[in-house]
Amino acid sequence: MKVDPGTCLRCRATKYLCGLTYCPVTVKMSILNMRAKIYEELSGSSPPSVFVGRFNYPKVAVYPSAPPLGGDTSRYEDPKLWISMSLDEFLAMRLSVFRGGQSFRVEQASDPSRDLWDVQTLALSPRPVEVEMKFKEPPKTMNVIDDTLPPLGPSAPLDKLRLGTIPPPEKVVEKVFSSQDMKAIEGMRLLYTSGVGVERISRILSVGGMGVDRKLVPTRWSITAVDKTLSDQLVKELKEFDILDNVEVYVREHLRNLFVAMLIPGNWSFEWGEAWFPRTAWNYWGGEVAVEIDHEGYSGRKTYPEIGGCYYASRLAVAEHLVKRRRQATVVLWRETYPGFFFPVGVWFVRENVRKLLEGRPETFDTVWEAVEYLSSRLKVSRDWTRKSWILNLMRSRLF
Amino acid sequence: MRMKLKVVDTVAFRQIVETVGEFMDEANFLLDNEGMKLRGVEESRVALLDVFLPKAFFQSYELDGGESDYLTLKSEEIGNILKKVKKGDIITINVDEKLMKIELDGEFLRTYEIPSLKSKVSGTPTINVQYPFKARMLTQSFNELIDQFNVITDVIELKGGEGKLTVKGETEMMNMEMELSLENGLLLECEGSEGMGRYGMEYLSKLVKVSNASDVVNIMLGGNVPLKIDYELAGGGHLDIYLAPRAD
Numbered sequence: 214m215k216v217d218p219g220t221c222l223r224c225r226a227t228k229y230l231c232g233l234t235y236c237p238v239t240v241k242m243s244i245l246n247m248r249a250k251i252y253e254e255l256s257g258s259s260p261p262s263v264f265v266g267r268f269n270y271p272k273v274a275v276y277p278s279a280p281p282l283g284g285d286t287s288r289y290e291d292p293k294l295w296i297s298m299s300l301d302e303f304l305a306m307r308l309s310v311f312r313g314g315q316s317f318r319v320e321q322a323s324d325p326s327r328d329l330w331d332v333q334t335l336a337l338s339p340r341p342v343e344v345e346m347k348f349k350e351p352p353k354t355m356n357v358i359d360d361t362l363p364p365l366g367p368s369a370p371l372d373k374l375r376l377g378t379i380p381p382p383e384k385v386v387e388k389v390f391s392s393q394d395m396k397a398i399e400g401m402r403l404l405y406t407s408g409v410g411v412e413r414i415s416r417i418l419s420v421g422g423m424g425v426d427r428k429l430v431p432t433r434w435s436i437t438a439v440d441k442t443l444s445d446q447l448v449k450e451l452k453e454f455d456i457l458d459n460v461e462v463y464v465r466e467h468l469r470n471l472f473v474a475m476l477i478p479g480n481w482s483f484e485w486g487e488a489w490f491p492r493t494a495w496n497y498w499g500g501e502v503a504v505e506i507d508h509e510g511y512s513g514r515k516t517y518p519e520i521g522g523c524y525y526a527s528r529l530a531v532a533e534h535l536v537k538r539r540r541q542a543t544v545v546l547w548r549e550t551y552p553g554f555f556f557p558v559g560v561w562f563v564r565e566n567v568r569k570l571l572e573g574r575p576e577t578f579d580t581v582w583e584a585v586e587y588l589s590s591r592l593k594v595s596r597d598w599t600r601k602s603w604i605l606n607l608m609r610s611r612l613f
Numbered sequence: 614m615r616m617k618l619k620v621v622d623t624v625a626f627r628q629i630v631e632t633v634g635e636f637m638d639e640a641n642f643l644l645d646n647e648g649m650k651l652r653g654v655e656e657s658r659v660a661l662l663d664v665f666l667p668k669a670f671f672q673s674y675e676l677d678g679g680e681s682d683y684l685t686l687k688s689e690e691i692g693n694i695l696k697k698v699k700k701g702d703i704i705t706i707n708v709d710e711k712l713m714k715i716e717l718d719g720e721f722l723r724t725y726e727i728p729s730l731k732s733k734v735s736g737t738p739t740i741n742v743q744y745p746f747k748a749r750m751l752t753q754s755f756n757e758l759i760d761q762f763n764v765i766t767d768v769i770e771l772k773g774g775e776g777k778l779t780v781k782g783e784t785e786m787m788n789m790e791m792e793l794s795l796e797n798g799l800l801l802e803c804e805g806s807e808g809m810g811r812y813g814m815e816y817l818s819k820l821v822k823v824s825n826a827s828d829v830v831n832i833m834l835g836g837n838v839p840l841k842i843d844y845e846l847a848g849g850g851h852l853d854i855y856l857a858p859r860a861d
Contacts (some may be wrong), residue, residue, distance in 0.1 A: 452638075481654040510815075512638060512657030600861065609860035610813070611658040612839055613738050 218491075225360045225495055225521060225557070232607075241323065250351040253351050257281045258341040260290035263332055264312055264357065264365055265419045267431035271319040275429060276312035277374055277421070278365060279344050286341045290348050292412060292561035293490040296569060300468055304541055304556065307364040313346040314373030317595030329420075336420040337386055339413075343377030360495070361433045361522040364560035385409070389423045397424030401442050411529070411600050415439040433522075434510050436560060439465020440525035447532035448513070452481055455536070457542040459586045461575035464568060469554040470548070473588060474531065477581050477604070479543035482602045483531070484508040484522045485544075488594050501512045502594050508603035516580035523548075530567035545604050549593055581608055614693035615677030616644055616684065622706040622847060623717075624672070625826035627695040629664065629852060632826075634688030636662055636854075641734045645681035648674070648850065652737045660816050661740060661839075663856040669848030672703070684708060685730035691715075694725050696762035740855050744833035744841060746773035746808030749801045750793060752830045754843065756821045758791060763818045765789055768859050773834045776800075782814075803827065808834025810858040820844075823852060 224230040251416040259279035266274040274576040280286055283449035288294045289310060295303050317329055325333060335342055352367035382390070385407040389436035400423035404414045430438065456478050463474040489496035496503045507518035518524040537540060546567060562582050578584040587607070589595040599605055620626045631642045636655035643650045648667035655662065668674045676682065694715055700705065702719035708729055717723045758780060760771050766789065767780035773779075778796035793799035820842065827844035834840060837858050844852040 468772055483658055512635075606859065606861040607659060610857045612654065612661055612740070612855065612857045613658055 218242065218501075218503055220263070221499075221547060222489065222495045222503050222505055227360075250482070253348055255281050255313075255344075255346045255348070256283070257282065257311075257344060258283050258286040259335060259344045260288075260310075260341050261287045261335045261338045262290050262310055262365075262417075263336045263416055263432075264362075265429050265435070266433045267317075267433055270282050270431065271428075272316055273319060273429055273431060274314040274316055275329065275332055276311040276314045276365075276368060277335055277344065277371070278310045278367075279346065280309045281305070283343065284341075284435060286349065290416075292363075292565050293410075295465075295561065296565040299547075300554075300558070302554065304364060308366045308389070310366045311346070311352050312368035313348055313349055314366060314368050315371050317429060319421070320427075323427040328374065332381055332409060333390075333420045333422055335376060336416050336422060337390055338379050338575045339380040339382055339386070339393050340380045341482065343378050344374075345375040347373040359433060359559065361436055361558045361560050363561055364556075371508050383407075383409070383540055386417065391492075394425060398442055399516065400424065401439055402446055405443050410588060411443065411564070411612060412436075414443075437522040437525055440529045440560070440564070442523065444525055444529040444532045445513075447529070447536050448481060448483075451532060452537045453512075453540050454539045454541045456480070457540045460578040460581050461542075462578065462584045462587060463570050463573050463575050464588075465567055465570040465573060467569070469551040470547040470562075470566065471551070471592070472566050473548075473592065474570055475545040475581065475584055476531075476535075476575070477543040477545065477584075477590070477608075479541075480509070480511050481541055482510050482530055482543045482604055482607070484602060485518070485520060485527045486547040486598065486602065487520060487523065488547070488549045488597065490551050490593075492555065493550045494555050494557045497555065504535070504594060504597045506601050506603060522560040523563045525566045526564035529537065530564050531571065533568070534571040543604060544603065547598055548591070551593075581605070594595055614733065616682065616708045617671040617673065617675040618644075618704075618705075618706045620706075621672045622848075623698045623702045623704050624700055625847065626666075626704060626821050627698045628824070628826040628847070629666070630686065630688075630695055631692055632820060632822045632852065633662060633664060633686075634692050635822070636660055638688050639730075639732060640686045640688060642686065643734075644676055644684055646676070646679060649684075650666075654737060658756060659754060661737070661814070661859045662786070663853040663855070666846065666850045667763070667848045670846065670850050683731060684713075684736055685732045685842050687730065690727060711853050718756040730746055730766075730860045737825045740839055742803070742832075742835055742838045742841070744808065744835050744838075746802045746805040747792070748773060748778045748832045750778075750799060751801065752824055752827045754793065754833070755830045755832070755842075756824050758793070759814070759817050761791065762789065763814050767810050767814050768861075769817070770809070770815060771805070771832070771834055771840065773803075773805070773810045778803070778832065808836065810834060810837050811838055812840050812856050813851050813859055816854075816856050820854065825851065842859055 220230045236405040259281040264276040348369035349372045352369040357365040415435040419430045419432045421429045445612040461476040465472045488504045490497045635767045651664040705716040707714040713729050759850045762782045770781040773782040782789045829845045831843040840852045
């Protein structure tokens with residue numbers, strides 16, 4: 214079957230636009246996974262890890278998860294460490310996280326049963342928790358491979374979950390969890406400004422651990438909700454700062470991906486672009502490089518970007534950088550993904566790479582066109598970028 | 614600063630303020646003896662707004678001592694208040710050094726008080742272009758045009774001349790063309806020689822809210838120069854937008 218490459222790029226295994234009832238990209242990737250051992254019972258240490266599915270919403274599956282290992286497993290849920298691992302190591306690790314699923318209606322989060330309460334408590338923990346999971350049947354090798362989520366291993370219906378001693382959460386986490394009148398948006402911001410990582414915030418949000426009208430939130434949605442909410446606040450703050458002095462260009466190569474940032478003197482505007490080469494995750498059957506760009510002007514955007522959760526993950530990373538420097542800029546972020554990178558690993562990959570990218574030393578230029586000229590030797594589809602870039606077209610089309 | 618404005622055509626006022634808000638987070642209106650004026654460039658410098666609401670637009674228009682002064686409106690803040698406006702309501706805006714008090718009087722009286730703002734106002738560049746082509750049409754027709762093209766394309770090409778205005782849009786999948794002329798009745802007036810340019814729908818689509826505030830709009834084109842869209846407002850006012858041509 215021949216699938217239009219543009220279809221996969223728009224779909225990313227979420228809508229089955231190709232007409233099949235499964236995603237060939239995901240299946241293909243699943244076959245390539247290392248097969249993990251299958252257990253009927255699992256005794257291990259949850260990093261902690263909880264996954265909330267999105268199918269059958271509002272009745273969703275909630276999966277407390279753990280690898281079959283004791284001790285400190287925190288690295289299983291720590292993107293700051295993942296970014297320095299090889300893809301092999303990362304995938305082997307993540308695909309050995311077993312999931313035990315139970316179904317709940319999303320609104321049960323506000324009045325949880327004992328089973329759901331245990332999962333919520335697990336999700337709040339700042340450190341790994343010893344768990345015993347008894348499955349109703351041996352877990353199947355149905356891994357979660359997704360553009361937004363980090364990969365997860367096999368799952369089975371959960372018969373029983375037993376938790377060991379749970380380390381108490383930090384005061385601020387306890388406060389957000391116990392405050393019934395604190396809006397989720399305020400909870401997210403409070404946790405973030407108190408130094409809680411975005412992955413933990415999205416985990417707490419997904420188990421219905423914050424907000425007034427509490428609900429379970431599928432993990433995929435909670436990750437993007439957190440990236441968007443936090444970056445919205447940071448963007449609002451950075452609009453008060455002075456404009457950057459020069460054009461700054463950052464370049465980073467990582468695991469057959471090239472990340473490029475251009476911070477241009479000017480008011481806040483933002484663009485995130487992806488170029489997927491043929492034989493990469495979202496352009497597997499394509500014959501040409503597929504370039505997709507989404508953007509926002511000074512006032513933000515009113516629609517969800519077609520390019521997906523990476524947009525907000527990258528926006529958060531660059532907004533953090535600008536707020537830290539107390540500067541405002543027009544931002545161009547591009548990513549080129551080369552053949553060989555055929556596994557979607559989640560938006561953490563973009564967030565952490567852009568954070569690392571901006572930690573680097575920039576090349577500076579007087580004009581954006583000098584910067585573009587410099588980048589033409591680093592980018593492989595330079596002409597496509599300059600032709601399709603919303604911000605570069607905007608710069609060419611200004612009144613003054 | 615002390616000023617008091619009373620507006621009876623509240624829906625039109627709301628739409629004008631909302632349209633300005635589409636382009637600017639903060640709008641600095643100059644109030645002088647002629648009326649309420651705004652001239653400003655939106656943040657990405659692609660569009661320039663020139664708005665004039667003459668004294669006649671207001672039921673009452675009072676400036677303390679007749680002296681001109683600036684009134685700063687935060688678009689989100691004022692937009693949230695004006696969302697509550699219903700047809701038949703009367704808006705009264707009272708501003709002093711500390712507070713801006715907005716009253717919406719209709720079935721019942723709602724009063725909002727927000728701190729008075731006075732932002733630093735910097736000079737706005739002017740655009741002096743002689744437009745060889747001008748077409749006049751109903752605002753409703755122009756809105757329809759924007760709606761039609763907005764669903765299929767990001768950029769449109771406007772071409773004027775010989776008594777008609779031709780609009781073209783294209784995507785990778787299709788081309789679309791629409792002709793407005795004196796003959797087919799979609800133009801009220803059309804004069805001048807040729808003018809042409811390509812303009813972003815992203816900006817044009819922000820204009821559809823003006824529909825109740827203006828019945829008639831003038832489209833002015835030159836040779837790849839900023840497009841001028843001039844909405845005629847009640848009492849001799851105008852809401853003009855200059856939009857830079859797309860260079861891609």
